[in-house]
Amino acid sequence: MRKEDSVKLISAEGFEFVIHKEAAMVSQIISNMLTSPGSFAETEHREVTFPEISTTILEKICQYFYWSLQYANGKETEFPIEPELTLELIMAANYLDT
């Protein structure tokens, strides 16, 4: 994987998740940030910080991105969500337009 094809997502606690650009594009808001011409510093550095999303939730979201890509490619598996994460995950998904 080349650096140019990756995106770094940073959680509230400063943990970093390096994922494939294609996976990040599952989120409408990240996709907008990365593709809109010149208006976001994120476009240039391919780095997005989410001060309101905790590490556990952000990791779950990244897992969802990859699951979503596989699902779109016809691999129909279930996406497991721990009940105690549900509320925070819904809020994050809503924010990310995912």
Add this chain to the structure above:
Amino acid sequence: MYIRVKRNKTTYFIQCDPTEKTLEIKQKLNGLIDQPVNDQRLILVGTGEVLEDSKSLAEQKVENDAVVALTFRKDDNEFEDVNIVRPNDFYQPRDADGANW
């Protein structure tokens, strides 16, 4: 499938195939971090097993969503210990940080 390669506070999501060899994963990592493949060591976190370059992921029971630790070779030629930082709170209620209201 994908695997989660972790070191310190960073997680790399790497897309891969069960038939790919460990060396190919290291080459993918090399594209992201400027660390030569010979200076990387991958360890399957579940079993603590060091992954061998010439073996495939399937052979070493590395499955989809598996967590693999990454360590680098240090100056003294030894590999560093596995170090994966976890967030200390598994679940933090929104109102725990009351000051933000």
